Amino acid sequence: DAGVIQSPRHEVTEMGQEVTLRCKPISGHDYLFWYRQTMMRGLELLIYFNNNVPIDDSGMPEDRFSAKMPNASFSTLKIQPSEPRDSAVYFCASSLTARGGNEQFFGPGTRLTVL
Amino acid sequence: AQTVTQSQPEMSVQEAETVTLSCTYDTSESDYYLFWYKQPPSRQMILVIRQEAYKQQNATENRFSVNFQKAAKSFSLKISDSQLGDAAMYFCAYRRSRGSQGNLIFGKGTKLSVKP
Numbered sequence: 001d002a003g004v005i006q007s008p009r010h011e012v013t014e015m016g017q018e019v020t021l022r023c024k025p026i027s028g029h030d031y032l033f034w035y036r037q038t039m040m041r042g043l044e045l046l047i048y049f050n051n052n053v054p055i056d057d058s059g060m061p062e063d064r065f066s067a068k069m070p071n072a073s074f075s076t077l078k079i080q081p082s083e084p085r086d087s088a089v090y091f092c093a094s095s096l097t098a099r100g101g102n103e104q105f106f107g108p109g110t111r112l113t114v115l
Numbered sequence: 116a117q118t119v120t121q122s123q124p125e126m127s128v129q130e131a132e133t134v135t136l137s138c139t140y141d142t143s144e145s146d147y148y149l150f151w152y153k154q155p156p157s158r159q160m161i162l163v164i165r166q167e168a169y170k171q172q173n174a175t176e177n178r179f180s181v182n183f184q185k186a187a188k189s190f191s192l193k194i195s196d197s198q199l200g201d202a203a204m205y206f207c208a209y210r211r212s213r214g215s216q217g218n219l220i221f222g223k224g225t226k227l228s229v230k231p
Contacts, residue, residue, distance in 0.1 A: 033218055043206065043221040056218070089158060097217070104219060106160035 004107035006092050012113045018080040021110045024073055025094030033104060034067055034077050035091040043091070049075065082114045117142045119209050121222035128197045129230050135182075136192045136225045138207030144168075146212040149183070149190045150219065154204040163205070166190065168212070194227075202229045 005024040013019055025032045033048040047057040052069045060067070064083070069075040079086055089111050093104040118141045128134035140149070151163040166174045166183050173181050178198075182191045194201055204226050208219040 031217060042223040043219075045218040045220075048218055050217075091160065093160075095217070103162050103165070109158045111158075 004092055004094055004105050006090075006107035006110050008110060009108060010111045010113075012115065013082055014115050015083055016081045017114075018078065019082045019086075019112060019114075021077040021090050021092075021112070023075045023077070023092030023107060025075070025092070026105055027073065029094035029096055029105075031095045031097065031104075032069060032075050033093040033095075034075070035093065035106075037089040037091060037109070038087075046077070046090075079112075082112075084114045087112055087114050117144070117209050117211070117220050119207050119220055119222040121207055121225050123225045124223070125226045125228070127228045127230060128194070128201075130197055130199060132197055133193060133195045134197055134227065136194075136205050136207075136227065138190045138192070138222055140188050140190065140207070140209050142188070142209065144211055148210045148212060149181075150208040150210070151179070151181070151190075151192045152206045152208060152221075153201075154206065154224070155200075155202070160206075164192070197229050199229050199231060202227055 007022045030051055034046040035043050036046055037043045045059045047060055047067045048055055049069045067077045089109045091109045092107045095102045095104045120139045147168045149166045153161045153163050164174050164176045164179050166181050173183050178195045180193045204224045206224045207222040210219050
């Protein structure tokens with residue numbers, strides 16, 4: 001398996017533009033997580049899905065952020081409109097289950113820069 | 116709410132020596148899992164080792180081992196025979212064992228440098 005795939009690896013955009021980050025989880029994994037990493041706040045959960053259904057979106061910072069999982073092999077995280085404070089590395093991760101010691105496998109991340 | 120604290124923003128070790136990274140956490144749960152993840156400059160998050168809270172025996176993975184002190188809520192990582200490839204950010208993480216909340220809660224990380 002190729003692991004968790006994220007695209008793009010790098011994104012540079014201007015304030016006010018729409019940004020879409022993409023993730024393909026490992027085949028067969030039922031859980032998908034979106035994390036954001038910044039110097040100030042570290043790694044924090046934005047949202048996670050179970051069987052394509054959003055379970056916890058309490059980490060989504062505001063209405064400008066939205067996430068979807070239309071099928072088991074694809075998820076998007078959209079920011080509209082983007083702001084400079086959204087600059088961060090966004091990670092997607094997947095796991096077989098969300099409980100216990102099941103490993104979360106991380107993608108390589110998308111580095112987003114909003115000018 | 117659960118929290119994870121890594122009090123050492125940076126650490127340095129000489130190649131072939133041993134280094135210990137500290138982690139403490141706060142939870143009211145009795146059953147949970149703890150993890151150490153490594154993040155090299157490539158940004159890829161890699162699982163190093165995991166510990167089940169109900170197991171008293173400390174987990175080991177080759178040169179990596181943990182010192183799990185449940186009463187003290189402490190979970191340190193020991194790296195023996197340090198190698199240049201061990202240089203990375205190391206994150207301690209917590210996850211509940213039961214319930215619907217399956218996400219990882221991370222510490223702020225420790226940057227480890229390995230000197231040749």
